[in-house]
Structure formats: C-alpha cells, structure tokens
Amino acid sequence: MNSRKTFIAAILLLLAIPVLANQTLTLHSPDGNQLLTVEQRANGNIFYQLTYKGKTVIAPSAMGLRLKEPAISLTAFNIPFIDSSATDNTWTQPWGEQAVVRNNYKELILHTETKGDKPVRVRIVFRLFNEGLGFRYEFPEQPNLNHFVVDQEGTQFAMTGDHKAFWIPGDFDTNEYAYYTSTLSKVDASGGGFAQEIHAKTSFDKNAVQTPLMMKSADGLYINIHEAALVNYPAMNLVVDKSNFTFTSHLVPDAVGNAAYLQTPARTPWRTINVSDKAANILMSRMILNLNEPAKTNDVSWIHPGKFVGVWWEMHVGISSWDYSGGQVGSQQATKVPHGANTANVKRYIDFAAANGIPAVLVEGWNTGWEDWFGQWKEDVFDFVTPYPDFNVKELSEYAKAKGVKIIMHHETSGSVTNYERWMDTAYRFMKQYGYDAVKTGYVGRIIPRGEHHDGQWMVKHYERVAQKTMNYHIMVDMHEPVRPTGLQRTYPNWLACEAARGNEFNAWSVGNAPDHETILPFTRLMGGPMDYTPGIFKIKMSSYNPAKTEQVHTTLAKQLALYVTMYSPLQMAADLPENYNAHMDAFQFIKDVPVDWTESRVLDAEPGDYIIEARKGKGTDSWFLGAITDENARTVKINPDFLDPNRWYHAVVYRDADDADWKANPEAYMIEKLNVFSGRQISVNLAPGGGCAISFVPFTAEETAAFKKEGAKIMKEYSKKKH
Numbered sequence: 001m002n003s004r005k006t007f008i009a010a011i012l013l014l015l016a017i018p019v020l021a022n023q024t025l026t027l028h029s030p031d032g033n034q035l036l037t038v039e040q041r042a043n044g045n046i047f048y049q050l051t052y053k054g055k056t057v058i059a060p061s062a063m064g065l066r067l068k069e070p071a072i073s074l075t076a077f078n079i080p081f082i083d084s085s086a087t088d089n090t091w092t093q094p095w096g097e098q099a100v101v102r103n104n105y106k107e108l109i110l111h112t113e114t115k116g117d118k119p120v121r122v123r124i125v126f127r128l129f130n131e132g133l134g135f136r137y138e139f140p141e142q143p144n145l146n147h148f149v150v151d152q153e154g155t156q157f158a159m160t161g162d163h164k165a166f167w168i169p170g171d172f173d174t175n176e177y178a179y180y181t182s183t184l185s186k187v188d189a190s191g192g193g194f195a196q197e198i199h200a201k202t203s204f205d206k207n208a209v210q211t212p213l214m215m216k217s218a219d220g221l222y223i224n225i226h227e228a229a230l231v232n233y234p235a236m237n238l239v240v241d242k243s244n245f246t247f248t249s250h251l252v253p254d255a256v257g258n259a260a261y262l263q264t265p266a267r268t269p270w271r272t273i274n275v276s277d278k279a280a281n282i283l284m285s286r287m288i289l290n291l292n293e294p295a296k297t298n299d300v301s302w303i304h305p306g307k308f309v310g311v312w313w314e315m316h317v318g319i320s321s322w323d324y325s326g327g328q329v330g331s332q333q334a335t336k337v338p339h340g341a342n343t344a345n346v347k348r349y350i351d352f353a354a355a356n357g358i359p360a361v362l363v364e365g366w367n368t369g370w371e372d373w374f375g376q377w378k379e380d381v382f383d384f385v386t387p388y389p390d391f392n393v394k395e396l397s398e399y400a401k402a403k404g405v406k407i408i409m410h411h412e413t414s415g416s417v418t419n420y421e422r423w424m425d426t427a428y429r430f431m432k433q434y435g436y437d438a439v440k441t442g443y444v445g446r447i448i449p450r451g452e453h454h455d456g457q458w459m460v461k462h463y464e465r466v467a468q469k470t471m472n473y474h475i476m477v478d479m480h481e482p483v484r485p486t487g488l489q490r491t492y493p494n495w496l497a498c499e500a501a502r503g504n505e506f507n508a509w510s511v512g513n514a515p516d517h518e519t520i521l522p523f524t525r526l527m528g529g530p531m532d533y534t535p536g537i538f539k540i541k542m543s544s545y546n547p548a549k550t551e552q553v554h555t556t557l558a559k560q561l562a563l564y565v566t567m568y569s570p571l572q573m574a575a576d577l578p579e580n581y582n583a584h585m586d587a588f589q590f591i592k593d594v595p596v597d598w599t600e601s602r603v604l605d606a607e608p609g610d611y612i613i614e615a616r617k618g619k620g621t622d623s624w625f626l627g628a629i630t631d632e633n634a635r636t637v638k639i640n641p642d643f644l645d646p647n648r649w650y651h652a653v654v655y656r657d658a659d660d661a662d663w664k665a666n667p668e669a670y671m672i673e674k675l676n677v678f679s680g681r682q683i684s685v686n687l688a689p690g691g692g693c694a695i696s697f698v699p700f701t702a703e704e705t706a707a708f709k710k711e712g713a714k715i716m717k718e719y720s721k722k723k724h
C-alpha cells in the first residue's frame, strides 16, 4: 500500500483510529463497537473482517469479482491510495417507520488496480455504521475498462461457527418459500417440499440460501446479511461451505448464463452485514435505507400511504374467481364460481370502505385474460385496458369518487414482461383517465423474455423501470413476485410495498405459514423494505367456506391485528371479506384506528422465530400502537409503556387472545379490555399459542384529564409506592 503513511496520517487525524502493522487497516464505527479490519495479503488479495464488541462476526473473508468479457479476475490488486471520511447527518422520510433518520458512518475507500500492464481500476468502498457494515465495488470510467460482463462475484462472508439460521432455499425465481430454522451445517435447500405451491422456481444448489439471511451465533450475536440498492445487477444468493461455514455469493444468471452487463462508470449493490447483541437492534436498524440514494423526486404530495380492502381474498378462498367464466386457478375440474370483479360486488366493497374510513379498494380479475393466464408461458395474455363486460370501469370510478374512495388497479403480468413493457404507458394513461393512482403488479409464472429469471439483472431493471415510470405518472406501486427489496423505497417513494415473500395468501390454499412465520419475516424479508403481507384475516379456517377444506391461517384473530404493527407497510390491506369484519366490528376497530405511517418505532423486545413486541407512534398524533406476537408457544408478555408521555393519561384498548384461544383449536376467540394507563403502568398480557395482542394508546383530552385529575394522581401515587 503505497500511500500508507498519508493514509495513516489522514485517518488518525480524521478518525483517530489505530492502524495495525503489516498491510492491515482498521476502522471503528462511530460508537466504537464495530471494528472493520482490511488486510492485503502478499499475492494482492484483499480480505475484510468484522468484529462487534470484540467478538468476531465475519472472519477474514475474500473479496473480488470474475469478469467474462474481458476474461479477467478482479481479485489481486495494488492499492495506490486510500480515502477515508466520516458522515453524520439526518434526513426526513415522506413515510416510514420513523420520520427522521440519522445517517452516521465512517467510510474507507480502497482505490485499487489489478497488477500487470493494463491495470483495471476498482474502488472498494466500506461504510461502517453503529449497526454494521456495507461495502460495494465501484468501476470508475477508465481506459482499460468500458463495457464488461460479470461472470460471478467472489465476495465471501466467513462465519465463525455453526450458527442458527433462518433461511429459505437459494432460488433465481421465487422468495415465496416457508422458512427453515436450522444450524448452517443442516442447510439443505434441495427440500422441494413446496413443489406444488410455488409456480415458477429455480433452485440451483442444495447449499444455497437467500438473503436477507438472519443468524444467531452461540455467543449471542444476531447477524443479518443482505444487500442495499440493488440496481442494474442481479440479486445475490449465498452458498455455504459447511466445512468452514463460509458463504460465497452467487449471482442470479441471465438466459445465457451471465450475471451482469455493465459499462463504466458502474457499481455493484452494497453488501450489508447488520450485527448486534440485541435482536431488537436488527429490526431498528436503518442502515440499508441509509445506503440507498435519496428520493428521485421532491414532490411527494401525491404519495399517500393508506389501508385498503379488496375484491381479492374471496378469490383466494375459492368463492369467486378472477376469470369471467368462473373457472378457478390451477384446478383441473374447476367448479364454477361467480366472477368476483363485477360492478355490484365492487360497489359493495366501496361501500364498506367508505363506511369504515378505509381509503382504497383493490380489484383483481377486472380485465380480460384470466381465462388463460396460468402456467402457459404465453406472451400475449393481458392488455391491462380491457375490462370484462360485467366490470363497468366508468360507473365504478364515478361511484368510488363520490364516496371518497380510490380503486387500486391490478396488473398481473403472468410473467410476460415483454408484453407488460409494451402496454405500460397505455395502461398507466388508462389508470389516470379513470382516477386510479395506485397499482398492484404481479409476476406469477416463468418470465418472458424466456430464460430470464425474476431475480436477474434484466428483471431488476424492469422493476426499476416500473418504479420510475409510475413515478412519472404520479402512480404508487405495490409489486408482487418481484426480486427481494433492498431499500429502494427511499429512492422511489412511490414504490410503497412489495410482496416478495410468502404472504398470508398461502394460508388460504396451501400448508400455509407456520405460527413462527411472522416472527421471522421482520428479521429477513422486511430488512429490505415494506411487505404487502395482507394481514387482518378474521375467518381463520377455510372450512367455513367449504367443509372439505382443511387449510387455515396459522394464527389467532388477535395476532392478525398485531401484525399491523409488527409487519411494517405504508400500504396495509384489511384482507378479509366485509361480512367477516361486520361480524366482529369491535375487533375491526383496531384496523380502523391503526396508522400506516409513523413518527417513531420502538422494538421493546424480540427474538427471531419466537416473538416480537413493538410500539409505534402514529404520524401527526400523540397516539401509540403496540403489537405483540408469539410463535406456536404461549407466552406472557409484560409491557412497560415507558414510550408514553410521562405527563399524560391514555385510553388503552387491549385486543388480546381469550384465555382459551389457540391458533389451531380456538383461533377466533378474543377479548377486548379498556384501561386507563400512564407510562409507569405495566400491562401484562397472555398470548395464546400462535397468538398475539394489539393495543392502542390514545391520550386523554384536556377535559378528560381535568375530570380524572384526582383519581389519576391517586393511582400514580400507588404505582410509585409499589416501585420503591
């Protein structure tokens, strides 16, 4: 390292950190807990290492890439110079889990070049936050590299032991697998247990897993590996070598087996490692957001987070169809059922939304093509502008407008993306013509261009084009079956949500989601961004629609309420049917009240796979909302609402499992209790197996406070006596 002295001087001056001898650089996070060590070995290879509070998180791990065109290896370098800097600022989100985000990190840039007479320059950029590490490769404009094709990336993540991992099989096309919990040595992604449920899937290595990958080490570290700002590049899977617990990245290939086509200047996404000794800190990290570029638009006035109902669950439970002729998806001897998206039925949902303050209604199956959309790998299926004869688009948009409700458009592409690309502008103009300002897209099935994958570079660019184009049209978007999110909602604030994991819908027609599923998702899929999980199912057992059915939602009703807090999305569906909500209006009150946009969020306690307790403060209000969920085990949670304003009283409404509730035996039994609480009053709640609890805290009005003064003072005094 030629300019080592300059570097050392600079870094000592700026960051005051020690540099170890022998081609080794070190960098501490702002709070000193994270330590990055970068080491260059004699052959020019670069290794990075990460420790947290003195414990090794990532043992020395290799870096670099292999190019196909030109056929060179970017692994052994000279390092002519190094830059370092520190950044600490804040920025405001238009919507999110917290309004103001602090971006505080130290940066180290290795300006490297390959050895030999035609050196290729690569910048390796590290950003070290209090929450963990991000790094990426950058390819500046240069004489010896212009267009190039990436064959594979050699980035490694060496774990220190046989950690417990929450993983899904590595795959080029789907992230809708159920989670496995096992040690790394027990990873076996060949399982195939989901063969019938996931339509397009391409697993490739029995030792491969997807990110976000959540792990827990025997010495109590919580470690999460993912990526940030996945743009113009394929997604990264991780292949584990079980002999040393080292992951090597494996990029999703394209139709001819290449990973990425780039032209300088170019850069890879950030590779991210979140680490803490508290699981709650993993959930509260905003590092991935911070590693994304700021919003591409300053005008966010047209972007509005919100809840919605939809002509949707009724298709998934099999009582109506997308298809005008009444056929049911995937069923060979289809029993005909009514077409769901008919004008009268849509009006029924609009009425329900209007009556309950729900701002929007999603309508699926409104357009022609559903007779022949599934499994054919057919190119021209939908045109996105031709309604079925019983869906009166003009009448419905006027009806919705008069009721103050928005209809959400649905664009299922059936994986035929070439077709969608041809129709996008026309389809978005059609939406604007009829007053739609949000679209749910979908990519069920094998991709066209044939041979491309959902998670390859071509599709990654497509999803970004959709985000950009909808932004140009002032349309909000929710994508189903896209690549896993990597924080791009910061750059495209109209890209409100994605599915990109196994949603609640699997509970309607498959073995479903195990009771621990929702305690894992925030530690995995949601690390990258909001999920359209579609919570709020009140009718838990599918036998209520068809006695022959054994499928069911694997939670209690109360847990479905808690998900509105624990599963963050600015777009939250109240997914069940109006009649099921009308039968439980007291419980539905929580869905009506709970916001989707927050000033502040606090994870009170959490353990992946076991439980999550989280409280959030609604934006523009002084009200707080709490969600507590458990896995298959019953649990008593003690909530200290110390997040509340200590000088105020609050009306707390506790929606909890009834004493005899159980996700399997008695899932719909709940209780609602009303209490007056203040910040010092502990609330103890029993969660049933597969259960949960939701609490709203609304501050007393001035009049209520005055009327309660004497009694309140007395209660507070008693509590403070108890404490001492």
Ligand code: NOJ
Residues within 6 Å of the ligand: 312, 364, 412, 442, 444, 480, 481, 499, 503, 505
């Ligand atoms: C799968 C999506 O996840 C679901 O929400 C949608 O209803 C179907 N595809 C049909 O597009």
Ligand code: CA
Residues within 6 Å of the ligand: 176, 480, 481, 499, 503
């Ligand atoms: Ca889906």
